[in-house]
Amino acid sequence: MGRAPCCEKMGMKKGPWTPEEDQILTNYIRLYGHSNWRALPKQAGLHRCGKSCRLRWINYLRPDIKRGNFTPQEEETIIKLHGILGNRWSAIAAKLPGRTDNEIKNVWHTHLKKRINSNNNDIMRHAKDKNPSSSSSSSSIERDQGLGSKGGEAIDGGMERPTSPLQSGNDTDTSFENVDNNKEEGFPMLIDESFWSEISSIMDNNSLDDKKIEMIWTKANSFQDHGDDHYNDDDDDVKNRSKGRHQSELYNNGDVEYWFGLLTGAEELSDIPEF
DNA sequence: AACATGGTCAACCGCTAGTTA
DNA sequence: ATAACTAGCGGTTGACCATGT
Numbered sequence: 001m002g003r004a005p006c007c008e009k010m011g012m013k014k015g016p017w018t019p020e021e022d023q024i025l026t027n028y029i030r031l032y033g034h035s036n037w038r039a040l041p042k043q044a045g046l047h048r049c050g051k052s053c054r055l056r057w058i059n060y061l062r063p064d065i066k067r068g069n070f071t072p073q074e075e076e077t078i079i080k081l082h083g084i085l086g087n088r089w090s091a092i093a094a095k096l097p098g099r100t101d102n103e104i105k106n107v108w109h110t111h112l113k114k115r116i117n118s119n120n121n122d123i124m125r126h127a128k129d130k131n132p133s134s135s136s137s138s139s140s141i142e143r144d145q146g147l148g149s150k151g152g153e154a155i156d157g158g159m160e161r162p163t164s165p166l167q168s169g170n171d172t173d174t175s176f177e178n179v180d181n182n183k184e185e186g187f188p189m190l191i192d193e194s195f196w197s198e199i200s201s202i203m204d205n206n207s208l209d210d211k212k213i214e215m216i217w218t219k220a221n222s223f224q225d226h227g228d229d230h231y232n233d234d235d236d237d238v239k240n241r242s243k244g245r246h247q248s249e250l251y252n253n254g255d256v257e258y259w260f261g262l263l264t265g266a267e268e269l270s271d272i273p274e275f
Numbered sequence: 276a277a278c279a280t281g282g283t284c285a286a287c288c289g290c291t292a293g294t295t296a
Numbered sequence: 297a298t299a300a301c302t303a304g305c306g307g308t309t310g311a312c313c314a315t316g317t
């Protein structure tokens with residue numbers, strides 16, 4: 001794959017857009033659309049690269065852009081969706097019409113992340129007060145605080161939990177490094193990529209019904225049953241499944257519960273109202 | 276009033292995936 | 297099959313502004 005030569009360096013303007021440039025771009029797109037961003041600036045008479053024009057249109061000039069502060073409902077939605085999707089800003093933006101991925105990303109980094117961190121700290125303090133002997137932060141309660149129902153964000157002292165390959169949008173990414181450290185930080189079990197590819201195939205269209213949820217449970221627990229061996233997908237998987245474990249036993253497992261919560265949390269996507 | 280610091284947000288950069296020739 | 301190209305994404309930067317000292 002050849003790499004796109006970034007904006008032709010010669011004669012291309014950078015920096016903030018002027019009202020005149022905005023007007024030219026808006027008029028051009030209204031008349032001719034934007035079928036080819038690369039060719040657009042030349043045809044419109046703008047000394048900008050196509051990328052810059054696209055960004056300006058998408059993030060600022062589009063007629064359906066909603067300006068102004070985010071409502072509490074929108075913020076809650078972002079928090080919820082971020083717990084499910086991770087840093088997939090465009091996917092989150094798709095659920096908030098009129099809001100752009102850039103805007104959501106900014107509001108997350110400037111407001112929401114801090115809010116969640118402070119909420120988490122409060123919870124941690126509260127938990128320690130209640131149970132001074134507990135040093136681990138791996139309980140599912142802590143994971144879920146500040147995030148509504150399912151799909152907790154394990155931000156602990158500003159450190160984000162590792163994202164799953166599903167979340168990162170890169171299903172070959174196996175960058176779950178330093179498993180022991182993650183466990184110490186209270187992160188959940190790290191599941192290998194074969195697990196995610198299987199889950200991914202179960203979750204086609206992001207729709208989940210009871211049967212699919214059941215399948216994910218089975219799958220997640222078969223991995224968990226490997227314990228420290230969960231990186232070796234061997235015959236134990238089959239053996240454990242044949243044991244026919246009851247789900248109630250499995251609810252005791254915080255790690256499986258955590259990932260399961262994220263996965264089934266996707267189910268809520270369809271329930272989130274659009275603003 | 277002058278400076279330092281921190282927050283916000285628009286814009287840029289570098290990368291990947293998808294498409295086309 | 298492969299190279300060239302485009303669109304889109306997420307991370308990062310830097311200018312601007314508000315607030316504190």
